[in-house]
Amino acid sequence: MTQHVKLARDRRRRKSRIKALIFFCAIVCIVAGGILSLKDTVEHKPEKMPEETVYQTLQNEPENNKDGETAAGKEDIDATSYDDELSDKDDEVDEIKINPNDFDLSEPLPAEAQSAIDGLLDAVDQAKRITDQFNHSVVRGDTLKDVLELSGLEDDTSKKLIASYPELKNLKPGQQLYWILDNENDLEYMNWLVSEKEERVYERKEDGKFVRQIIEKKSIWKKEVLRGSVSTSFRASLRSQGLDGRQINQLITALQWQFSMNKLKKGDDFAILISREYLENKLTGQGNVEAIHIKSQGKSYYAIQAENGRYYSRQGETLGKGFSRYPIQRQARVSSPFNPKRRHPVTKRIRPHKGVDFALPTGTPVIAPADAIVEKVAYQAGGAGRYIILRHGREYQTVYMHLSRPLVRAGQSVKRGERIALSGNTGISTGAHLHYEFHINGRPVNPLTVKLPGGNSGMQDSERRVFLARAKSVERQLKF
Template identity: 40%
Template sequence: MKLHKVAVATIKQLPRQHRIALASTSFVLLAALLWQPSKPVTLSTFGNDQRVDIALSTDLEKLSDMNSEPIGEVVDPKDPEFLVPKDELEQQLQEEVDVSHSHQVTSGETLGSIFSQYALPISNMYSLINVNKSIQNLRVGQTIEWSVDDDGQVTEFSVKRSAKITDTFSLTKNGYSYEQVEESGEIKPVVLTGRISGSFYNSAMAAGLTANQIQTLAQKLQWRFDFGREARKGDRFAVSVDREFIDGRAVNKGDVKAIYYLSGNREVFAMRFGENNFYDADGKSLDRALRRLPLEKRYRISSPFNPTRKHPITGRISPHNGTDFAVPIGTSVLAAGDGVVVKSSKHPLAGNYIVIKHGREYMTRYLHLNKRLVKVGDKVTMGQRIAQSGNTGRSTGPHLHYELIKKNRPVNAMKVPLPQAEPVPSKDRKKYLRLASEERQKLLAVMPG
């Protein structure tokens, strides 16, 4: 008779209370096995000097199949090892602007699914619903915006119901407050002009732009012109801004409509068209596309994105901020988009890892690699082979851990909308080109001499 059959027969002969105690002990030891799952566990049977090997492989395989990394140890995204230094413009905006996130509602989405995509606390969602249940009534095409604090708690939340009406929620010391804001004034375009004398941020502020408008320009033009690194003394700019006026007085700083920027012989033009998309003079998108999968083909997801994952024994939250793909060691890992390598190193938990910065809004992380093929400072293109997958660091089996970071917060790379770099829709192209030409000429006419 095989050893495990002997063990089962022996256990069946034990008193009920002993069998319960043995089961409890086995459960605790199961957690320990997560650190060394290949080693057998030896238990002493109660009331019997004979030691038997208890086979727990079935439970281990099930748990390992659900988690590619030990649940009790997670990589802290705030670990100094992973932090990317900020340039001057990023530091200035960080001091003045509460980072705002936005999402345009698509078919089939609910408030809950959106909170899940962006790893927002579900408890915050229920608190918002308690204040005003209408927050759940989302329609396709509506835009929602929110801000979070350093602890990830939602501090501001808004739903733009129409061109003039916005539902707003703010976190106070007594919980969330609700207000419906209605724009009752007249929207007029205002043109602001300036010349770079120091940093772009200070020069733009001197011209009358707000920190939020500067952030919009920095993010929307990040792939065409980097205001933090490429702006030079003497550069000139003109920015068209929509402002709300009531009785002739400006009451709203408004949204950026268009910009014309001259740096030497280099000309940069961009105009908003549609909900929140910016295009150049030819109707091409200013975005750079990101691919959803950093692999050549689809592989089984062994651990999904789950910011509220709980440890099966302690019950504590042990978030999984990425998506794990069960891939053999040596599988090609591809860059999810164009960008610059800002980290290429080794970490006790993450193993060999790479971090790529894609403009000013996105970053991607690739963990547990077998071999890194790029170094810090390398420029990469979408689909470029950057590494081989592996099983380094704290890992329960070969896999690739992939993270998408948007505005310094992990999001679900498998579900959140990604920039697609699509041009102006063909049905609107003729209209856009006419409006863009008119706007460009208007801004050019008022450029500083």
């Protein structure tokens, strides 16, 4: 909105000669818009843009002008693209297939027929879960907005819920949330495991309002140690131990930064400390995973939950090294913000902007914001240009578009801070910029405001002492 205000003000200041030119261009734009809206694919011709958008000139260094890939970008249109929605068709592609839950940071193991079938079933199962069902173990500092954002929900949903049910402002570490989205990606149902004695369910009714149900639980909770060894896959082994999908995801999320599931070999041992709910002696499957110990090739790996809800190694080190906010080393101006309701300036159609654009001279190094595996390096001439997709553990992916040169190959592991590409102006773009997307569970969220994983995970001294004592006792319980 402020853009439009600014545009209007700037336009008034222009001289009549330019006004006449704008008028002429507006007609050109309307005619062009009419034609283009029939086609739906819009290519920006720089010569019709300067009057359409008037901003300060890009503060780009002269090397921007050396950019030979497209002539756009040196005019006073701000650097962005209205065509950076990835299409299914790549003009060039180098990619590896990663199963989000079994992602690996090394070469995949040779698969036997049985495990291939198992993996396939897992993939179907996971694809279904990832599209509509979500769960999260609350960690300190989490708000309802942070939690629901894990499924790509905007904060209006959490605001609406909290307005009706202010208790949702007080999430506590270790509590579990489970929620489902409908086909329109709106929240349909949310289950909040408040304590072992109480559960609250929020269900959306026809009129869009949420109704709450409080369930007092008469069940008995037991802390149990489950032991097993890896059979066909880690997931299958956990499932045969009676863990449900939610608990399996919780475990894999806890381990995602430390340990790669595919490194596990048949026969590797694991032990899990879990609280389980029994109702009239029947296992209901709910509960929190408190710790896991995996022994693989003579090495022990632990993930132990602290009071704050996060998982740490035995030494109290955080398992995630975390994310940096920006995938670049220097400050850069945002030339177009994240905006799911962005409109195309010519056609006025909604063209969601699923990422954030940084105005950067071509050739600026782009760095990995966290440890990752390169999932895809590809090229789409009609939109994203050269682009890269990185996967960070089970839940996170980042996407980089309009690059001039990738510096990595698909399948390669990269460390936080490592250069992955040089920024550019490829594909359809109005100027040199980096388009950066941040996805959680396959859904784009605002990279500049999303709660970054691994942030604020440090423990206070007193808290750390409690944790280390707890870790010792967990270690004893989970010994092989």
